Amino acid sequence: MSVTSPGRPAQDESAPQRRFGALIAAERRIEPRDWMPAGYRETLIRQIAQHAHSEIIGMQPEGDWLLSAPSLRRKAILLAKVQDEAGHGVYLYSAAETLGAERADLTRKLIERRQKYSSIFNYPALTYADVGVIGWLVDGAAICNQVSLCRSSYGPYARAMIRICKEESFHQRQGYELLMTMMRGTAGQRAMVQDAVDRWWWPSLMMFGPPDDDSPHSAQSMAWGIKRQSNDDLRQRFVDMTVPQAECLGVTLPDPALSLDPETGHHRTGPIDWAEFKQVIGGDGPRNDERIARRRAARDAGAWVTEAAAAYAAKHSGAPA
């Protein structure tokens, strides 16, 4: 529009940009059809896709135990939990699609290792105690992160997070209850729990991402309201929540330097091995190849079902496939 009529605001290039900035500054949500900077859109697609992939790949470590659950009760619980993870992945893919991404394309990028997922799911679940520790520590860390993201500036992402958080609480509690049960059992069972805690503690701390001074995208994401709290702040929150839970459970967190700072009231941890984090996120963790191979096999082996359903729908609607 080249002519500005009296009484109407100028429709120049920067008007949508100003509206976007004003919404962010006022802590209002951005919705799918609003104008947004290309960087905002790309950052969201990358982050939401990575989050969705984590939920989908996250079914695998625990899914390995579905056929070996120690009782029908534990099996029903684990099935419900793994089904939730699939649901969470789909909520998130839906949110990414409101930004113009295509789900099949995101899955392809995951399989071709062009998009990442949480490093934590590249570690194996070696015993049934791992199922409990994953619920307690891994889902506990995820909840810390996700509660914060319920206030993310992008509406569909924030709404997906609210729905997910409601369901994650069950995940963490079933894990902790499982561990309490094992801790009341034999010395061998207690040793299994401690062994699982020893293996999952440090990778859980790495789930929050690199330290703030080594997190290149963080500042822009915070300015856009996509992220609401920094990696280190969320990690600290998780540590402070988890230390007393470990005491109640009767396990030792594998960090001799872990101590309460009387001045701040926060628990201080020893140094995190960021070289390990970079190695695992870079593709060279204990189970990376296996996780991707299984996701690819699931897509390829299920292709005939999706094709048949599409053919059936086309036949019954009269439209070409």
Place this chain on the structure above:
Amino acid sequence: MTARQDWPLYEVFVRGKRGLNHVHVGSLHAPDAEMAVHAARDLYTRRNEGVSIWVVKAAGITASDPAEKGPMFAPNTDKVYRHPTFYQIPGDVPHM
């Protein structure tokens, strides 16, 4: 590459309980409306979230333009006399 990306997008609406409206809860892909209802049941009502589901193809929805928000909805704020608080009534008049 796979047929999956050709499945249309459906928007899902769930009635939480009798007496409430159906409310938009999200979206999903399905080959047809019947499958969309089944998938919506698995995806959005795993914990008693609803008693009724509607699905509608996303392509069938016509929406207002967010950039036109001002002119589109301006009459709502212009016409303050449409709101009961516009009218001054003495406090001792009962049942008003």
